[in-house]
């Protein structure tokens with residue numbers, strides 16, 4: 001089992017033999033604390049109905065553990081050197097599809113070919129469901145996680161190691177510094193929980209920052225309460241672009257292409273917010289209502 005060998009000595013030896021080094025730009029920090037790989041696995045709780053997407057195959061250790069429990073694992077790796085080394089390890093496991101490509105089609109969107117491969121295995125047998133489980137490269141964690149909240153089929157859960165700072169932003173409540181467009185977007189569609197905080201020394205090489213295992217469960221009822229997800233996403237991003245401005249000035253700026261100041265005031269009036277309120281003080285529900293009021297106004 002490759003997982004049993006994912007230790008510093010094993011990794012350094014494999015990298016030395018191949019004459020390569022971990023690439024910082026691809027977030028190549030490997031989890032070397034096997035207990036924590038188990039925590040990741042237990043949190044994701046893969047079962048025989050699951051088709052699992054793993055972004056970042058690395059040396060294939062997590063891939064192999066996932067394949068032991070799931071119906072199928074689709075794993076994506078951008079680095080041909082690691083893809084090759086993992087392929088040698090994973091060859092005996094028939095329920096793994098290895099893709100050698102960028103998991104993203106562009107800066108913000110997951111590649112269609114990756115989702116097509118997942119769909120193929122989900123649709124192959126009735127009752128199958130989709131999960132993401134990954135030790136994500138830090139630089140693509142936000143687009144991967146936030147994108148997967150609007151795909152079809154929707155993942156039943158997303159369990160990933162990410163930068164702790166990012167996990168804190170995702171779970172932040174209103175009024176705190178970390179409360180952002182990402183917090184509103186994620187919490188409006190899912191339940192989120194930090195399962196474990198991971199110090200730098202559980203990775204090789206050590207990253208400069210702390211990490212966290214985040215467990216995200218999309219909630220179809222929350223999703224159904226938002227009539228137009230795309231409008232909501234754009235509205236929330238616009239709202240927090242001007243987070244230090246008072247709400248009205250922020251809205252005037254973010255709505256300028258669609259609505260003049262009197263138009264913004266007209267939509268805001270029924271809410272009776274104090275003139276000095278800021279977007280970062282509004283609850284999820286207040287932001288959702290505000291977004292819907294602007295959507296209906298622009299639809300006229």
Ligand SMILES: C[S@@+](CC[C@H](N)C(=O)[O-])C[C@H]1O[C@@H](n2cnc3c(N)ncnc32)[C@H](O)[C@@H]1O
Nearest residue numbers: 026029030031056057058077078102103135137
């Ligand atoms: C943090 S490592 C995780 C490796 C392995 N799963 C583990 O747990 O040890 C992240 C992996 O993602 C790969 N990666 C980075 N950017 C990627 C991208 N855009 N698409 C696919 N894989 C990527 C890296 O090359 C690296 O192997």
